[in-house]
Amino acid sequence: MQSLQQKALEWSGVAGEDAFAIDDTNLYQKLGHQTFVDLSTNFYNRVYADDQEWFRSIFANSNKEDAIQNQYEFFIQRMGGPPLFSQRKGHPALIGRHRPFPVTREAAERWLQHMQNALDSVPKIDADSKTCMQNFFRHTAFFLVAGNQMMNEQQRCAHNPQHKQ
Ligand code: HEM
Numbered sequence: 830m831q832s833l834q835q836k837a838l839e840w841s842g843v844a845g846e847d848a849f850a851i852d853d854t855n856l857y858q859k860l861g862h863q864t865f866v867d868l869s870t871n872f873y874n875r876v877y878a879d880d881q882e883w884f885r886s887i888f889a890n891s892n893k894e895d896a897i898q899n900q901y902e903f904f905i906q907r908m909g910g911p912p913l914f915s916q917r918k919g920h921p922a923l924i925g926r927h928r929p930f931p932v933t934r935e936a937a938e939r940w941l942q943h944m945q946n947a948l949d950s951v952p953k954i955d956a957d958s959k960t961c962m963q964n965f966f967r968h969t970a971f972f973l974v975a976g977n978q979m980m981n982e983q984q985r986c987a988h989n990p991q992h993k994q
Contacts, residue, residue, distance in 0.1 A: 833924075833979065837972035840934065848968035850961045857910030864953045865908075869901035872947035876940075884939045887930050908962075923969070924976030932977040937970040 831839075838845055857865070873896050879885045888896065902913035903921055914921060930936075944966050948959050 833972055833975045836975035837968055840974065841967045841971040843964045843968045847964040849965070851908055851965045854958075854961065855909035856958055856961065857905055857908050860953055860958060862905065862910070864951060865901040865904045865910075866897075867951045868947055868954070869897045869904065871950050872900070872944055873897045875943040875946055879939070879943070881939065884936065887936060907965075923973060924980070927973050927977060928980055930977075932973045934971070934974050937974050941967055941970055 838848070841848070873888075873893055876888055877885065877893050899914070899918070902917065906912045906914045906921075945963065948954055948962060954962075
């Protein structure tokens with residue numbers, strides 16, 4: 830079976846070394862705390878104002894302020910800052926946390942489009958940092974799509990013992 834990582838690389842089109850280039854520079858030190866708060870605020874303002882109801886509805890049961898904080902604390906932690914997310918919520922376990930949501934390839938592309946626009950709207954983010962983050966986001970988005978698909982398949986099998994892999 831193809832691993833989730835392999836699927837994420839194939840579907841995202843991001844090369845392996847580019848997907849994890851965020852580990853080569855400390856973007857938290859480079860950009861500062863407030864930049865991540867601004868990025869997530871800008872991103873979720875766009876998500877909650879999306880004119881496409883199918884996408885907006887994925888976030889309908891989440892509180893916008895909480896979603897902003899969840900996201901920037903994770904980004905800060907992942908990009909070289911203090912482990913704010915884990916201190917408050919435990920291991921990120923992103924596939925499991927996205928399980929309730931329809932994380933399809935279409936949803937990933939729309940998420941990424943909003944994030945691209947948000948990245949372009951925060952002046953503190955220079956071109957190199959932007960490229961690093963875009964690759965990480967794209968790879969992670971498709972990693973989540975692959976994880977979501979895997980979980981749905983497992984569930985189908987559990988409900989239908991006749992189902993053969
Ligand atoms: C692929 C499309 C994606 C969709 C449709 C999606 C959807 C969601 C939704 C509906 C939530 C709940 C909002 C909340 O209450 O926090 C959420 C949370 C979150 N997402 Fe995503 N997401 C996507 C991609 C990503 C990516 C690429 C990342 C990271 C690079 C990410 C990181 C997170 C984090 C850290 C949380 C907070 C989890 C928690 O605190 O429980 N998501 N996402």
